[in-house]
Amino acid sequence: MQFGLAGKTALICASTSGLGRATARALAEEGVNVVVTGRSAERAKEVAAELPGAVGVGCDLVADGGAERLLAAAREAVGDLDILVLNGPGPAPGPARATDTAGVAQAVATLVTPQEILVRGTLPAMVEKGWGRILSISSTSVQAPLPNLSLSNLGRAALAGYLKTLAAEVAAQGVTVNSLLPGRIATPRARQIDEAAAQRTGRPLDEIEAASKATIPAGRYGEPDEFGAAAAFLCSTQAAYITGTALRCDGGLVPTL
Ligand SMILES: NC(=O)c1ccc[n+]([C@@H]2O[C@H](COP(=O)([O-])OP(=O)(O)OC[C@H]3O[C@@H](n4cnc5c(N)ncnc54)[C@H](OP(=O)(O)O)[C@@H]3O)[C@@H](O)[C@H]2O)c1
Incomplete structure (x- = not known):
């Protein structure tokens, strides 16, 4: 497809496997200079080597200072970021009745804090350029919470609320903020x-x-490449008027409108 993204730069979090990797592949095929990441630097470099114009960076997103280190490494590799794709691990499963303060803190440290740091770090350059794409790889659980995943449901909903607030604040500056919700990929x-x-x-x-x-x-x-194609579309120039939204990629799984 022709998404008008050639020469843009992108950081795709947690992209050495699965959904992140498929998104990195779809964007690289559109001519985007992508930064591929995961905890293993060796794996990130291997995956990046398969993609045109890609660079691999190893970083634990959830570790103390991880988001800051990742941002610095990505900037050093490709310059200011035009596209930020948020993705990462989830907290441990468990029922809502068994949550505790440490679990809630872990959910926030995994699903909210690094994402907010990355957004805060990338947004000024996007606003200055008058063009940017922030895309969160989330889950259909933000619309239909999943049983026994209370901390994941909690953290993903918090991030979705923050990103929805942000979307309205930066829409007039050419920056879109969206979520893509996988069902079972x-x-x-x-x-x-x-x-x-x-x-x-x-x-x-x-x-x-x-x-x-x-x-x-x-x-x-769903196939990972089907998900990657949807992600690339939400980052495209054609999707400039789509913001503050959550697109399901779930084969019809969620039964609500
Ligand atoms: N697949 C689905 O159907 C589905 C549905 C709903 C939600 N999700 C969510 O989507 C996200 C991605 O899932 P996936 O299916 O693509 O999983 P996956 O194939 O297991 O890939 C996970 C990626 O995350 C990276 N990663 C894990 N922990 C990390 C950390 N602390 N710091 C940086 N990178 C880290 C992994 O690389 P390293 O191991 O090298 O760190 C890998 O690149 C998860 O949060 C998952 O819960 C997936």
Whole structure:
């Protein structure tokens, strides 16, 4: 596709696998100079080597000072960022009745604090240029909270509220702020979740997967590249009038409008 992004720069958080990697690939194919990241610097460099114009940087986003270090390394590699894609790990699962103060702090430290630091660090250059894209890889759980993921539901909702507030503040400066919500996309993490369920219940993996797919109107998991294509569109020049929104990429999973 022709998304008018050639020569733009992008930091894609947590992009050595799965959704982040597919997003990095889609943007690199549009001529964006992308920074690929993950905790392993070696893996980040390997993944970046497969993409045109990409650079790999190793950094733990959730560690103290991680977001600041990542931002500095990304700037050093490609200059000021035109596109920031927020992504990362989630907190431990568990029911809402079992949450505690430490868990809440962990959820915020994982899903809110590094993201806010990255946004605060990249926004001034975007506003000055009059062009920018901030895209959060989130989850359909911000619209339909998932059982037994109370800390994830809590942290993702907090980030979504902050980004929605921001979207209105910077819309007139050419900066869009959106979220893309995966349902079940066939990434290594999705596979791990099914394998864990198989182990927990003693049922075969293919039975677990079939039951999960049966809840999705499309009847299958999404492909990472389908997700990456949607992410690239939300970052495109054509999507300039789409901001403050959350787009589901879920094969019809969430039943509400
Ligand atoms: N796949 C789905 O269907 C789905 C649905 C809803 C929500 N999500 C959410 O989307 C996010 C990405 O999921 P995915 O399926 O793409 O997972 P994935 O395939 O396991 O990829 C996870 C990526 O995150 C990186 N990462 C993990 N911890 C990190 C840290 N502390 N600092 C920096 N990078 C880190 C990993 O690299 P390293 O291991 O090298 O650090 C890897 O690149 C997760 O938050 C997940 O909960 C996914």
